[in-house]
Amino acid sequence: MKPEQALEEARRRAAAQSDDADAIEGLTIEPTDRVELEQLIEWAVVEADPDKVRSTRALGAPITALKRGMVHLTRQQTGDLLAQQARFNLHLLTRVAELEERVKRLEEER
Amino acid sequence: MLSGAGPVDAVSRQALAFRERFSAWGWGGRDVAAFIDPRAKGFEPLRALDPAPGDRLLIHYSAYAPRLRGVLDLPNRKLLLSHNVTPARWLWDHDPPIALQCELGRRQLPEYAARCDVVAGVSRFNADELGSDLVIPPILDLDWVRMRGQSPHSHVLFVGRLAPHKRQDEVIRAFALYRRRHAPDARLVLVGEPLNDAYVRALRDLADRVGGVTIEQSLSQRELADRYERASAFLCLSEHEGFCLPLLEAFAAGVPVIARPSGAVPETAGDAALLSDDGPDVIAELLALVHSDDELCAELTKRGRERLKHYGAERAAVALRDALS
Numbered sequence: 001m002k003p004e005q006a007l008e009e010a011r012r013r014a015a016a017q018s019d020d021a022d023a024i025e026g027l028t029i030e031p032t033d034r035v036e037l038e039q040l041i042e043w044a045v046v047e048a049d050p051d052k053v054r055s056t057r058a059l060g061a062p063i064t065a066l067k068r069g070m071v072h073l074t075r076q077q078t079g080d081l082l083a084q085q086a087r088f089n090l091h092l093l094t095r096v097a098e099l100e101e102r103v104k105r106l107e108e109e110r
Numbered sequence: 111m112l113s114g115a116g117p118v119d120a121v122s123r124q125a126l127a128f129r130e131r132f133s134a135w136g137w138g139g140r141d142v143a144a145f146i147d148p149r150a151k152g153f154e155p156l157r158a159l160d161p162a163p164g165d166r167l168l169i170h171y172s173a174y175a176p177r178l179r180g181v182l183d184l185p186n187r188k189l190l191l192s193h194n195v196t197p198a199r200w201l202w203d204h205d206p207p208i209a210l211q212c213e214l215g216r217r218q219l220p221e222y223a224a225r226c227d228v229v230a231g232v233s234r235f236n237a238d239e240l241g242s243d244l245v246i247p248p249i250l251d252l253d254w255v256r257m258r259g260q261s262p263h264s265h266v267l268f269v270g271r272l273a274p275h276k277r278q279d280e281v282i283r284a285f286a287l288y289r290r291r292h293a294p295d296a297r298l299v300l301v302g303e304p305l306n307d308a309y310v311r312a313l314r315d316l317a318d319r320v321g322g323v324t325i326e327q328s329l330s331q332r333e334l335a336d337r338y339e340r341a342s343a344f345l346c347l348s349e350h351e352g353f354c355l356p357l358l359e360a361f362a363a364g365v366p367v368i369a370r371p372s373g374a375v376p377e378t379a380g381d382a383a384l385l386s387d388d389g390p391d392v393i394a395e396l397l398a399l400v401h402s403d404d405e406l407c408a409e410l411t412k413r414g415r416e417r418l419k420h421y422g423a424e425r426a427a428v429a430l431r432d433a434l435s
Contacts, residue, residue, distance in 0.1 A: 002406070003410055010388075010399055013395040014388075020391065024320060026312070027313060029274045043206075
């Protein structure tokens with residue numbers, strides 16, 4: 001078979017099969033094109049993942065421990081910063097949602 | 111100049127290949143990066159950059175690089191070489207900081223290009239994005255790749271960063287169907303550096319459900335050559351590629367290639383790969399065909415060898431020299 005014929009043949013053979021790859025559960029990648037408001041609200045409240053505080057060096061265990069210790073010691077300040085950022089994010093989102101609703105209403109009235 | 115230098119990424123390898131050429135031509139200079147992975151060798155920090163008035167600056171653009179902005183103000187002649195930046199839409203759900211960097215990087219790229227004297231891409235796809243017609247392809251050294259041997263079982267291989275846009279999830283699903291329908295002893299090997307731990311965990315979880323899948327990272331060149339030697343098919347379902355060097359590595363190993371025609375893939379592969387945008391069920395049948403049809407496999411191997419001639423190192427070196435002259 002020539003390469004130019006392979007795709008049509010594969011499609012023909014696939015059509016004759018009955019099983020489906022979608023039946024395999026687990027990771028399925030979808031691009032993020034249009035982010036819904038609920039998703040934005042979830043993202044607005046910033047939460048740092050402590051597992052990501054680590055060293056990537058070959059013998060980085062002591063550096064990881066040091067970094068995590070520093071995160072722990074500065075948690076009051078970082079917690080306050082995160083709370084301030086979340087407050088701003090959520091209020092901004094609320095305004096955007098109100099504006100979205102208002103535009104929708106005006107468009108309906110026209 | 112690079113935004114980031116790493117131990118195994120294609121951009122850093124290109125910068126070092128360019129450096130070999132510059133040295134061979136009797137040119138001086140140095141390679142600097144805004145961020146240097148401790149495992150990367152041959153790069154100096156960006157602050158080491160101190161160009162003389164007549165020096166030329168080559169910017170390898172592959173990621174958001176705010177610290178390179180100061181370089182644009184220098185009076186030297188500048189060449190920007192775009193390796194492309196992954197669209198953030200593939201990354202927001204999996205690594206927001208990286209997604210943000212990609213988003214900013216893609217927004218910043220046209221501005222950087224406008225402020226450089228010469229703009230080029232490593233592929234026509236990359237050059238077109240910036241309105242340029244200048245292509246400087248990678249200078250390839252594929253001597254380390256060994257020809258594939260004969261294996262009693264099917265060994266499907268994909269080499270590329272373990273990241274969402276590379277769609278290893280779909281590779282695993284297509285492989286699962288192929289294994290179930292045609293080759294219960296088949297193996298799939300995914301090689302690449304992980305985006306992050308959580309993504310690799312999710313990928314491993316999916317792989318465990320299917321069976322026969324191995325995920326490997328931080329391989330040496332010798333180990334990677336071994337994976338190509340054992341491979342009976344190379345499967346790339348990536349959604350975005352600025353060039354896709356592993357396709358050429360597979361050609362060099364004589365491994366038949368099946369790939370999604372995204373980004374620069376059709377341009378890089380030419381007629382030497384089976385290109386399909388179909389779902390896993392069709393890809394599974396393409397895998398079955400390349401493993402069962404000797405004529406198809408031999409023709410793809412032959413075309414792969416021919417395609418490599420298009421990417422001769424000397425041709426690329428001439429394009430590089432012309433662009434910098």
